[in-house]
Amino acid sequence: QVRLQESGGGSVQAGGSLRLSCSASSRIEYMAWYRQAPGKQRELVARLGIGGALNYADSVRGRFTISRDVDKNTVDLQMNSLKPDDSGVYFCNANPGWQDYWGQGTQVTVSP
Numbered sequence: 369q370v371r372l373q374e375s376g377g378g379s380v381q382a383g384g385s386l387r388l389s390c391s392a393s394s395r396i397e398y399m400a401w402y403r404q405a406p407g408k409q410r411e412l413v414a415r416l417g418i419g420g421a422l423n424y425a426d427s428v429r430g431r432f433t434i435s436r437d438v439d440k441n442t443v444d445l446q447m448n449s450l451k452p453d454d455s456g457v458y459f460c461n462a463n464p465g466w467q468d469y470w471g472q473g474t475q476v477t478v479s480p
């Protein structure tokens with residue numbers, strides 16, 4: 369069983385920044401951040417893989433940065449130059465190889 373706990377969501381004006389953090393109960397190579405806006409499907413925002421491989425959605429590349437703290441078993445998402453379209457519930461995801469695990473989600477609201 370893998371437990372994930374997100375923190376750091378909130379409200380900000382367009383152009384602002386937020387930093388999300390996900391604390392995992394164990395170290396997992398494949399970790400990611402997803403988001404879901406009302407009425408839309410959950411979508412990948414950024415992912416960390418083996419050897420530090422990074423993957424970003426086109427809509428956030430250059431504005432968001434995913435990073436890992438190995439000692440703390442945390443994965444952070446630094447979000448800069450936020451836009452109203454970035455609003456939604458952000459979920460931490462981990463896959464140790466046999467299934468997906470999800471956090472409870474944290475709300476991000478970006479006002480114009």
